[in-house]
Amino acid sequence: MKAILCAMTLLASTTLAIGQTQNDQQDQPRIVELAVTPAAAPVPTLKYRLAPGVLDQTAGNAALLYNGAALEASAVEGIQTLNQTVADLLAKPASELDRGQAKAAIDQLAGPLRYVQLAADRSECHWDRPLSQGFAMHLPELSSLRALARALALRARLAALDGRFDDAVDDLQTGFAMAGHIAEGPTVIEALVAAAVGSLMAEQVEQLVQTPNAPNLYWALTALPDQMASMSRPYQYEMALLYLTFPKLRDIRTHTMTADECDAIIDALARLIGMDDGSASDSGWPIEKTLLALKAYPEAKRHLLDHGWTIERIEAKPVQQIILIYYLDDYERVQQSLAAWSYLPYGQASDGMRKAVREFETLRATHFNPFYSLLPALERALFLSAKLDRQIAALRTVEALRLYAAEHDRRLPESLADVAEAPVPLDPVTGRPFAYRLENGRAILDAPAPQGIEPKHGLRYIVTISR
Amino acid sequence: MRNHEPLNAADRELEAALAGLQPAHVAIDRDRLMFQAGRASVQPKGRGLWPVLSAGLAAALVLSVATRPDPAQTPRLAADLAPSVLLAPSSAAEATPDPSGDYVTLRREVLQKGLAALPDPPAAPVADRHADLETLLGPPPQNRTGRWPWESNILDKLIGDPS
Numbered sequence: 132m133k134a135i136l137c138a139m140t141l142l143a144s145t146t147l148a149i150g151q152t153q154n155d156q157q158d159q160p161r162i163v164e165l166a167v168t169p170a171a172a173p174v175p176t177l178k179y180r181l182a183p184g185v186l187d188q189t190a191g192n193a194a195l196l197y198n199g200a201a202l203e204a205s206a207v208e209g210i211q212t213l214n215q216t217v218a219d220l221l222a223k224p225a226s227e228l229d230r231g232q233a234k235a236a237i238d239q240l241a242g243p244l245r246y247v248q249l250a251a252d253r254s255e256c257h258w259d260r261p262l263s264q265g266f267a268m269h270l271p272e273l274s275s276l277r278a279l280a281r282a283l284a285l286r287a288r289l290a291a292l293d294g295r296f297d298d299a300v301d302d303l304q305t306g307f308a309m310a311g312h313i314a315e316g317p318t319v320i321e322a323l324v325a326a327a328v329g330s331l332m333a334e335q336v337e338q339l340v341q342t343p344n345a346p347n348l349y350w351a352l353t354a355l356p357d358q359m360a361s362m363s364r365p366y367q368y369e370m371a372l373l374y375l376t377f378p379k380l381r382d383i384r385t386h387t388m389t390a391d392e393c394d395a396i397i398d399a400l401a402r403l404i405g406m407d408d409g410s411a412s413d414s415g416w417p418i419e420k421t422l423l424a425l426k427a428y429p430e431a432k433r434h435l436l437d438h439g440w441t442i443e444r445i446e447a448k449p450v451q452q453i454i455l456i457y458y459l460d461d462y463e464r465v466q467q468s469l470a471a472w473s474y475l476p477y478g479q480a481s482d483g484m485r486k487a488v489r490e491f492e493t494l495r496a497t498h499f500n501p502f503y504s505l506l507p508a509l510e511r512a513l514f515l516s517a518k519l520d521r522q523i524a525a526l527r528t529v530e531a532l533r534l535y536a537a538e539h540d541r542r543l544p545e546s547l548a549d550v551a552e553a554p555v556p557l558d559p560v561t562g563r564p565f566a567y568r569l570e571n572g573r574a575i576l577d578a579p580a581p582q583g584i585e586p587k588h589g590l591r592y593i594v595t596i597s598r
Numbered sequence: 599m600r601n602h603e604p605l606n607a608a609d610r611e612l613e614a615a616l617a618g619l620q621p622a623h624v625a626i627d628r629d630r631l632m633f634q635a636g637r638a639s640v641q642p643k644g645r646g647l648w649p650v651l652s653a654g655l656a657a658a659l660v661l662s663v664a665t666r667p668d669p670a671q672t673p674r675l676a677a678d679l680a681p682s683v684l685l686a687p688s689s690a691a692e693a694t695p696d697p698s699g700d701y702v703t704l705r706r707e708v709l710q711k712g713l714a715a716l717p718d719p720p721a722a723p724v725a726d727r728h729a730d731l732e733t734l735l736g737p738p739p740q741n742r743t744g745r746w747p748w749e750s751n752i753l754d755k756l757i758g759d760p761s
Contacts, residue, residue, distance in 0.1 A: 205721055270704075
């Protein structure tokens with residue numbers, strides 16, 4: 132009995148400890164210790180490139196080759212297990228990496244990775260998504276590409292550990308180009324995958340700059356495109372998505388629809404946002420729809436009268452159409468007040484965007500509009516896009532520190548303002564310089580998560596100059 | 599201290615307009631109003647059906663709105679299902695042409711949980727993996743008809759399976 136109690140206590144305490152560790156990880160920024168060597172800029176300055184140069188590029192559409200890569204990967208024996216193996220290997224610290232196992236895994240993916248390399252060198256990328264499908268559109272190859280990006284990152288890490296810098300930089304260049312190409316897609320999901328792929332490559336740069344005699348990548352990182360996973364274009368698509376899904380809504384204010392047409396849209400919308408599960412057994416929806424109509428119609432009439440409609444014009448249209456117009460007017464007002472912030476760099480947008488999001492949340496708590504459920508989480512999407520820019524800017528800062536150390540007898544600067552060897556970038560998330568301090572010979576660069584975002588999305592680099 | 603500055607032109611215009619206002623004619627006929635009130639107080643009981651129905655509907659409406667789950671907080675459209683399930687619509691869903699909600703659900707999942715919410719990459723069926731050029735372009739398989747499978751498929755569709 133005692134043994135059972137002891138075992139249960141041990142189990143409980145272990146569970147609690149694991150839970151605590153997970154909570155700690157959630158409450159902490161990502162902390163990366165970087166032991167680097169001083170390094171001046173390479174000669175010529177742009178000897179290493181993380182983005183393909185013009186002469187490296189071939190005319191053609193990269194999307195076809197990415198599709199080929201995804202198809203080729205799907206035909207690899209045991210691909211799902213292999214993808215998991217690659218993910219597990221990549222999650223390990225470089226010092227614990229089983230290089231033999233990693234190489235064996237990568238070798239099995241050599242075919243699809245060759246397609247990815249060919250695709251990355253293409254000058255254009257048109258995904259040709261079936262936009263007219265609206266919300267029903269699928270993005271079939273994204274998961275495969277993400278898995279291949281992990282394989283590419285693992286291969287770059289292996290090359291860095293073997294001291295094969297050129298090979299590592301080649302793979303990182305492919306990975307960053309792939310991120311840029313995925314970001315050419317129209318949706319928020321593609322921008323998020325692009326940001327994740329870019330971030331994965333940036334993590335390998337962290338490994339690369341720590342290898343002895345690693346070249347300085349300040350200019351290579353600086354030459355990467357700005358806002359690689361920008362959300363401004365995906366947000367334009369998001370704004371159009373509703374009308375692409377339900378084309379009849381485009382003319383709803385000027386044309387009179389039949390009640391059946393309106394009902395079809397309302398029912399499809401209800402299924403889309405989960406108010407109606409579409410099953411024959413869900414008998415609640417028709418009643419709920421009627422009650423909602425009873426509540427919304429007077430509000431809709433009042434809204435349209437306030438906006439210059441005559442009572443005759445209102446009563447000439449079906450009740451459902453008037454309600455849809457009312458909801459749409461409100462949705463567009465809210466949507467545009469949010470989406471406008473996606474056009475600004477995050478550092479400039481953050482305060483105003485946060486205020487707009489809070490206003491929307493307050494409105495949503497008191498006012499029902501089914502279209503609200505179609506709005507993406509703006510604050511999070513914009514931050515996740517800016518997080519990649521921040522990671523690259525932080526890495527450029529680390530490389531600027533290496534430039535400084537190369538010129539100042541292996542010392543780190545007291546402040547970032549002391550670095551004269553190259554411009555130190557601002558933190559794209561705040562629009563201000565990174566928080567920096569020198570502590571016991573270690574440079575600490577802080578980029579905490581902004582308000583409203585979990586602390587785990589923050590970043591801290593602790594840089595030491597290794598002997 | 600009050601301001602005794604002379605009125606300007608706009609103030610004078612307003613003063614003149616206010617001075618020109620006449621009391622409106624009282625449109626309420628007190629005797630008629632009292633008569634209607636008395637009549638209303640002795641309405642037959644049967645007339646109460648509509649108010650009762652209206653009150654019932656209003657109560658149902660209030661109850662429904664009050665008990666309806668908050669769409670912002672309730673897991674919807676099988677949000678707890680694995681995205682791979684959502685990305686593989688059932689045959690019934692395919693038969694009904696409507697937006698299946700895949701994109702909205704997947705976007706929400708990816709924004710909330712990260713890219714782990716993306717479905718696993720697909721694996722091609724084992725048979726397809728061994729379809730090399732030789733298999734595709736070589737001589738027809740020695741099946742009972744001596745035809746390529748695709749030939750058989752087309753012929754079956756056109757003329758039906760003779761067997």
